Amino acid sequence: MKETLNHISPSFCAAKWLQVTIDLLHGTTHSCHHPARHEIPLTELKNNPSALHNTNFKKYTRNQMLSGVRPKECEYCWLIEDLSSDMLSDRYLKSLDTWSLPHLARLSNMPWDSDVNPTYLEVMFDKTCNLACAYCFAEVSSSIEKEMNEFGPYPVSNSGHRLVSSNRKFENANPFINAFWKWLPEIFLGLRFFRITGGEPFLSPSTRTVVNFLKRNPNNDLVFSINSNLSLPQKLINEFALLSDELLKNNHIREFELYASVDTYGAQAEYIRFGLNYDIFLKNINSFLKISPKTKLVLMVTFNILSIENFQELLADVLQLKKEYSSVLIDMSYLKDPGYLRANIATEDLVLKLVEIEKFIEENRSDDFEDGFSDYEIRKMFRVFEWIRKGTSEREERVNRSDFFSFIKEYDKRKSTSFSSTFNSMNDFHKACSYAKMTLLDEVNKIS
Numbered sequence: 001m002k003e004t005l006n007h008i009s010p011s012f013c014a015a016k017w018l019q020v021t022i023d024l025l026h027g028t029t030h031s032c033h034h035p036a037r038h039e040i041p042l043t044e045l046k047n048n049p050s051a052l053h054n055t056n057f058k059k060y061t062r063n064q065m066l067s068g069v070r071p072k073e074c075e076y077c078w079l080i081e082d083l084s085s086d087m088l089s090d091r092y093l094k095s096l097d098t099w100s101l102p103h104l105a106r107l108s109n110m111p112w113d114s115d116v117n118p119t120y121l122e123v124m125f126d127k128t129c130n131l132a133c134a135y136c137f138a139e140v141s142s143s144i145e146k147e148m149n150e151f152g153p154y155p156v157s158n159s160g161h162r163l164v165s166s167n168r169k170f171e172n173a174n175p176f177i178n179a180f181w182k183w184l185p186e187i188f189l190g191l192r193f194f195r196i197t198g199g200e201p202f203l204s205p206s207t208r209t210v211v212n213f214l215k216r217n218p219n220n221d222l223v224f225s226i227n228s229n230l231s232l233p234q235k236l237i238n239e240f241a242l243l244s245d246e247l248l249k250n251n252h253i254r255e256f257e258l259y260a261s262v263d264t265y266g267a268q269a270e271y272i273r274f275g276l277n278y279d280i281f282l283k284n285i286n287s288f289l290k291i292s293p294k295t296k297l298v299l300m301v302t303f304n305i306l307s308i309e310n311f312q313e314l315l316a317d318v319l320q321l322k323k324e325y326s327s328v329l330i331d332m333s334y335l336k337d338p339g340y341l342r343a344n345i346a347t348e349d350l351v352l353k354l355v356e357i358e359k360f361i362e363e364n365r366s367d368d369f370e371d372g373f374s375d376y377e378i379r380k381m382f383r384v385f386e387w388i389r390k391g392t393s394e395r396e397e398r399v400n401r402s403d404f405f406s407f408i409k410e411y412d413k414r415k416s417t418s419f420s421s422t423f424n425s426m427n428d429f430h431k432a433c434s435y436a437k438m439t440l441l442d443e444v445n446k447i448s
């Protein structure tokens with residue numbers, strides 16, 4: 001399968017054509033969700049609502065891919081592929097998925113500047129969110145927007161990640177939302193996945209609008225998905241569980257997937273995802289799956305430096321859920337931005353913990369993902385661990401560790417949290433970060 005793909009071109013990835021995440025609030029788009037978002041030019045959108053996806057910039061990167069050039073914005077995959085030729089990057093996983101594989105020949109033969117309908121659409125209607133996660137940013141979380149307006153940027157060398165939000169201003173109604181509702185009926189029957197992201201989608205009125213749209217426009221081939229932090233009142237969760245059950249029972253959709261975000265276990269997960277209550281999170285999962293038992297639950301882990309210490313406990317909870325419900329999966333990616341929370345700046349003692357985690361995963365390997373961890377889940381976890389072991393350059397490690405030290409100090413101050421009492425075995429790492437900051441300051445002093 002890898003050869004089939006590489007025969008088209010060693011940098012070809014169907015996700016650039018068929019998968020899109022659109023932020024309708026700010027008018028940005030990216031394919032897939034790993035590269036940075038770019039603006040949708042209003043001039044391109046004027047007579048062509050498909051410019052929500054088919055921007056000239058995206059067409060340029062598609063042309064690069066067809067010519068065997070690696071677009072820089074897809075660094076997420078190149079870093080994995082360069083670890084070893086055995087590694088399966090998302091370029092392979094996405095291009096060979098059910099929503100892309102049947103289209104490979106068509107895509108590779110069409111002119112590079114053609115407009116293409118996506119088969120996997122992810123959309124953000126608004127950014128209302130009750131959480132303020134450490135790695136998230138103001139463009140997608142109203143809680144972080146509020147924090148940034150109050151306190152301003154963090155004192156890190158590259159403060160570009162967590163900035164005060166830049167909202168686009170429109171003379172009349174939001175043109176991206178208008179274009180979206182015009183475009184959706186055109187592409188709807190070709191869609192295989194339709195996913196709502198946020199913000200917190202269960203807090204957005206647009207999520208109900210979409211559910212009503214699905215009731216009026218059944219699509220038996222469609223997998224409908226919602227991303228959620230599940231740290232919400234149970235009443236609200238139960239309402240949506242009933243809605244999803246109704247959509248499934250009436251065959252308005254083929255499948256419903258609930259993507260629940262969590263990066264490690266207990267108090268440490270609550271530290272990373274500020275505002276999360278881990279117990280409520282688990283209770284809401286149980287409640288949702290009891291009301292809507294055919295829902296597929298995907299636990300979405302963005303593995304970062306703070307995930308390592310208690311990750312095994314999270315895996316134990318995942319196993320428990322797998323035993324109780326028919327369709328529970330863990331899906332893991334590594335955190336790329338901001339660099340100072342990347343797990344590849346871990347000290348040796350933390351890297352060693354990965355061995356225990358891997359052992360636990362192997363002990364619970366299963367051919368059937370309902371009883372344990374499937375090969376698919378394991379490959380995705382292990383490739384992240386390999387990437388961590390590879391580390392990074394000495395310079396990048398020093399800068400990111402130094403920024404980690406500054407970020408956490410400010411984070412604790414703003415949120416009245418305590419890193420040292422939440423992460424009991426990260427003392428050595430914290431000391432290494434403090435040392436990195438000191439040596440960088442020394443360098444600056446010498447130069448000046």
Ligand code: SF4
Pocket residue numbers: 013014015016031032033034035073074075076077090091094
């Ligand atoms: S190459 Fe990787 S980062 Fe780029 S679109 Fe494909 S899956 Fe996404």
